[in-house]
Amino acid sequence: MSGHKPEKDDVTGVDTTGHEWDGIRELDNPLPRWWLWVFYASIVIAVIYWILMPAWPGISGYTHGVLGASDRTNVARAMDQLHAQRGKGAEVLKTASLEQIERDPDLQAYALAVGQSVFGDNCATCHGPGGAGGKGYPNLRDDIWIWGGTLEDIHHTLTVGVRSGDPNARMSQMPAFGRDGLLQQSQIDDLTEYVVQLSGRKANAVAASRAAPVFAEQCAVCHGPAGKGDPKVGAPDLTDNDWLYGAEPADIAGQIYNGRGGVMPAWGPRLSPETVKALAVYIHANAGGQDK
Ligand code: HEC
Numbered sequence: 001m002s003g004h005k006p007e008k009d010d011v012t013g014v015d016t017t018g019h020e021w022d023g024i025r026e027l028d029n030p031l032p033r034w035w036l037w038v039f040y041a042s043i044v045i046a047v048i049y050w051i052l053m054p055a056w057p058g059i060s061g062y063t064h065g066v067l068g069a070s071d072r073t074n075v076a077r078a079m080d081q082l083h084a085q086r087g088k089g090a091e092v093l094k095t096a097s098l099e100q101i102e103r104d105p106d107l108q109a110y111a112l113a114v115g116q117s118v119f120g121d122n123c124a125t126c127h128g129p130g131g132a133g134g135k136g137y138p139n140l141r142d143d144i145w146i147w148g149g150t151l152e153d154i155h156h157t158l159t160v161g162v163r164s165g166d167p168n169a170r171m172s173q174m175p176a177f178g179r180d181g182l183l184q185q186s187q188i189d190d191l192t193e194y195v196v197q198l199s200g201r202k203a204n205a206v207a208a209s210r211a212a213p214v215f216a217e218q219c220a221v222c223h224g225p226a227g228k229g230d231p232k233v234g235a236p237d238l239t240d241n242d243w244l245y246g247a248e249p250a251d252i253a254g255q256i257y258n259g260r261g262g263v264m265p266a267w268g269p270r271l272s273p274e275t276v277k278a279l280a281v282y283i284h285a286n287a288g289g290q291d292k
């Protein structure tokens with residue numbers, strides 16, 4: 001680079017700065033107006049920020065800012081509040097019965113808060129963030145229950161789990177009618193039409209009537225003669241058109257063929273008794289649980 005006198009550039013008619021690199025000379029264009037305004041505005045915002053918030057390091061500390069903001073004190077304050085609240089609430093949850101928790105508005109509010117946070121950490125992976133479920137994972141927000149929807153039912157399901165290996169687990173096993181050769185594929189096809197019809201949808205009536213005696217013989221033990229299900233053996237209601245494994249005929253045929261049984265861990269051994277209570281109250285309240 002060499003120093004030159006500023007002069008007019010022939011092509012653009014703009015003055016040059018006098019800087020030159022290997023014959024390339026720099027034009028002295030003014031900065032765009034919008035750019036300057038953004039630049040000035042950033043300076044003003046920065047100065048305001050320095051005044052309000054912690055900003056400049058010093059030798060033995062830093063400028064604290066007039067708002068006195070500090071994440072450290074915020075966290076400490078929030079923790080103190082949480083401990084004060086938890087301490088009291090957790091003590092009462094230990095001794096209160098499920099009904100007492102649900103009837104006392106303060107206690108219930110506390111249980112709901114605990115339940116919601118524990119749900120996010122332990123249950124959302126399978127049941128979805130809001131508990132809406134997915135294929136194979138029941139929706140916990142509606143009032144349709146595989147194993148019963150009273151506060152006690154839910155509490156028991158949570159404590160022992162489903163096919164969890166716990167000695168008291170909720171247990172039952174639908175046979176794999178197709179895989180284990182208990183029924184012919186044609187019988188399974190007919191039964192599929194029968195189940196579709198049970199759920200109030202259009203189905204092949206001839207096939208369904210062929211399946212009726214098979215259903216009475218093979219399926220009614222668990223699902224009931226009218227297909228209304230039985231929470232004692234975790235057999236879903238087949239008439240409500242709400243499906244654990246999917247509504248499509250292929251899904252239904254697949255379940256009759258394979259006899260899948262969902263597994264849920266037992267939470268009794270994993271969570272404290274008061275946490276399981278709080279979860280039961282949370283599920284019962286938020287999911288429109290049954291009273292009887
Ligand atoms: C590993 C996956 C998994 C996790 C984690 C899990 N669940 Fe489940 N849960 C299931 C499955 C699968 C079923 C359905 C079992 C069946 O088919 O009968 C179920 C069933 C339930 C039921 C019974 C629903 C009914 O209709 O009767 C409740 C209540 C429940 N879960 C609540 C919870 C809560 C609360 C948590 C967290 C503490 C949780 N689950 C964590 C998989 C899971």
Ligand code: HEC
Pocket residue numbers: 146172173174175177191195215218219220221222223233234235236238242243244245246252255256260261262
């Ligand atoms: C021993 C009891 C038992 C018998 C017998 C039985 N089921 Fe089931 N069935 C169940 C259970 C338990 C489930 C739920 C499995 C789960 O929760 O993972 C189920 C689920 C189903 C489902 C899926 C429901 C849904 O919501 O997705 C269909 C469809 C079904 N059974 C049809 C039949 C048919 C048809 C027969 C007769 C051929 C039959 N079942 C016999 C216990 C039984």
